Amino acid sequence: MSRSVVPDVVARQPWQMLVPLFGLVSLGAAVLYSAAGGSLQPYALSHVVRFLIFLVMAVLISRTDRNLFRMIAFPLYGATLVLLVLVELVGAVGGGSQRWLNLGFMSLQPSELMKPGIVLVLAKFYDALPPPMTASWRGLVPAGALIVAPAALVALQPDLGTALAICFGGVVMMFLAGLPLWWFLSAGGAGLIAAPIAFFTLLHDYQRNRVLTFLNPEGDPLGTGYHITQSKIAIGSGGVFGKGFGNGTQSHLQYLPEAHTDFVFATMAEEWGLLGGLFVLFVFAVVLTWGLKVARRAPDRFSSLLATGMVATIFFYVAINLMMVMGLAPVVGIPLPFMSHGGTSMLTNMLCLGTIMAVNRWNQKPGSLS
Structure with missing residues (x-):
């Protein structure tokens, strides 16, 4: 039998997911090119280069043995926790928040790395925990401590959006692990009671303004409501077919803030319209559905938890960003995966994707990688 001319490492990649993803990244690069006034610099070129570099990283991650994932779960979590402490001590300040570590060649935002990190460490924790103990305090208290520690450090930066993302990933892992449903319902009820107290006592002024702006963005259209008002104008003015590539006015005339990062979807929708949004x-539906299929075929509890948690992490990014730019959620500064300009965000999402690709490979050879 003649061998295929396509190398095995290429043939085994999940092209049913990667090909649409290439299209999304290409659209993102076109939007960033337009947002820069028709220039590859400083957004579009670096966006594509970062994606290609991190794609190679994702392929390398997909070749990693399952036992290595188990071994590095707690050390990686601990290292990221140390980085979060260093942010508090020596981190760089930008936009009123202390979130970055200056490494010389790049600025690293450790809080982003904790999003996949919390999924990995909880997958390892619940895999090692005997199933009968999952519904006891042993399945709740240690896992809760693993979630609260990084979330609290991130909230101090302050970065409420990322802290909520870490908590979301952790709670999803708890739910998937099989903790009793009434625990979640009780926690939700307690949260509803505590929310008004936290709103007036724990949130910073700008965070309270974001919530109030979300409830009534037209109340201060030139102040706190400016971002969301301009975003909705950009999306609505695109119509069905958009104004055309390079013809957006909201971003080009600098009415739309953060047109290349948090509000990149609004920039895209103005020029590409409803069709671009669809x-x-x-x-995203293709990528997330593929990830859930991978998780359902996973050969063991650890792999299933790991893949589903990574899918949930990407979903949180997508859902919150899209709701934010359309006025359905407060502005919390979460970028849109694979479209927004930003190195750490791209790194985080490609780490998630590479991990799902690893589980997909374990599904193909379950016996040899256990």
């Missing part, structure tokens, strides 16, 4: 939603 394409973006279609690609």
Whole structure:
């Protein structure tokens, strides 16, 4: 039998997911090119280069043995926790928040790395925990401590959006591990009671303004409501077919803030219209559906928890960003995966994707990688 001319490492990649993803990244690069006034610098070129570099990283991660994932779970979590402490001590300040570590060649935001990190460490924790103990305090208290420690450090930066993302990933892992449903319902009820107290006592002024702006963005359209008002104008003015590539006015005339990062979807929708928005939603649906299929075929509890948690992490990014730019959620500064300009965000999402690709490979050879 003749061998295929396509190398095995290429043939085994999940092209049914990667090809649509390439289309999404290409659209993102076109939007960033337009946002920069028709220039590859400083956004579009670096966006594509970062994606290609991190894609190689994702492929390398997909070749990693399952036992290595188990071994490095707690050390990686501990290292990221140390980085979060260093942010508090020597971190760089930008935009009123202390979130970055200056490494010389790049600025690293450790809080982003904790999003996949919390999924990995909890997958390891619940895999090692005997199933009968999952519904006891042993399944709740240690896992809760693993979630609260990084979330509290991130909230101090302050970065409420990322802290909520870490908590979301952790709670999803608890739910998937099989903790009793009434625990979640009780926690939700307690949260509803505590929310008004936290709103007036724990949140910073700008965070309270974001919530109030979300409830009534038209109340201060030139102040706290400016971001979301301009975003909705950009999305609505695109219509069905958009104004055309390079013809957006909201971003080019600098009415739309953060047109290349948090509000990149609004920039895209103005020029590409409803059809562009549907394409973006279609690609994310393909990627997330593929990830859930991988998780369902996973050969063991650890792999299933790991893949589903990574899917949930990407979903949180997508859902919150899209809701935010359309006025359905407060502005919390979460970028849109694979479209927004930003190195750490791209790194985080490609780490998640590479991990799902690893589980997909374990599904193909379950016996040899256990």
